[in-house]
Amino acid sequence: MQASLYLIPVTLGDTEHRRVLPDYNRDVILGIRHFIVENVRTARRFLKKVEPSIVIDDLTFYELNKHTSPEQVAGYLNPLAQGESVGVISEAGCPAVADPGADVVAIAQRKHYRVVPLVGPSSIILSVMASGFNGQSFAFHGYLPIDAAERTSTIKKLEGRIYAENQTQLFIETPYRNRKLAEELIRTCRPSTKLCIASNITCADECIQTRPVKDWAGKLPDFDKKPTIFLIYK
Template identity: 70%
Template sequence: MLKPALYLIPVPLGDTPIDQVLPAYNREVIAGIRHFVVENVRSARRFLKKSNPDICIDDLTFYELNRHTPATEVSSYLNPLRQGCPVGVISEAGCPAVADPGADVAAIAQREHLPVVPLVGPSSILMSLMASGFNGQSFAFQGYLPIEAGERTRRIKQLEQRVYAEDQTQIFIETPYRNHKMIEDLVRTCRPGTRLCVAANITCPDERIRTLSLGEWAKVSYNYQKTPAIFLLYK
């Protein structure tokens, strides 16, 4: 019988065979859970059915946790765990609670000394860092950069300063349809010798991970439009 805990359940980063990116143990855990906190009910149901074809979706209870969820409701999602039942957390892609609303429910569980169990699975942040050739001893994930042009330029300059002053890899993301604008802004703002890694569709059949100086990025052709990507900056 699965011990009562909040289980953080990773999902594939794209259309990748589950056996390729998730251990069999995760399926055993999923089979023992009837309550799930999810970012999107429809995609969570699809993942669970793909992971465990024998699972009866109609027997499960879903609690949706995203930017539309009132903060006052989040604590109630842990009521099954308080009553002795395991609860799973599933995000849209990758590891829940990392750049993800799932962190809110994990924080409540920690404050109440309820067990929190992270399961093994793909993280675009760590996998892109692994492949970039950049500093893996000191790095920072910055999330999304500002959209407004002036603020965005200032932020990029700050991150580049940290690269050189602290010898620290800077990692950030962008909405897929603005990927090209991000590269253009980095080329325009940073030193030509500063290096940029763009990691797109990690673990998927069309995975592309490329590290070049920004001077080189200014000269090469690329196509990352509408492609999930992560950006890493280093010297």
């Protein structure tokens, strides 16, 4: 196996990994001894779920967070220069998509290392698939501004792009503020604008519903503290 940087998806929530991850991913994982991860504890737990026989103490973990310098990240890739593959594991879903793993991939590309994305669940793609919205043109914006006035202005601008560019708009919020954002969307958007709320995707209590904004008033689902993606379209 050619030494490569493997981008290893993990489950979204407590989903049984066999439901959303191919067996091939397990085969790749078994050939890797170096992992760049957001959180060592959860990464170790994930690897044990994928293959209980893995000896965790035989593996090397490099933690990647907002305090990790570019020099440290570059050092994490040293095994590739020695012919050993490296895996990247995020906290949920696919590495390098709305995820600090993108910094690792950028350095690997500059150094001309082989980068291999593995198949796995992406809440962004899955929510677009299930929304009924435009899947040929869409934009993911991550978190909206915290400042109330700025957030309202941003929502209005994104809604404008729906009608001007025929483009689906996606964004997320810290789970405990889901309801506050949903209520603001109901207040701010046109009554006819469609809002899809996609919560706990792939999990046992998954809920993905699309309705005109006016029809959401007083009918919001129980999505407090649950990872949720919001999509708006015309």
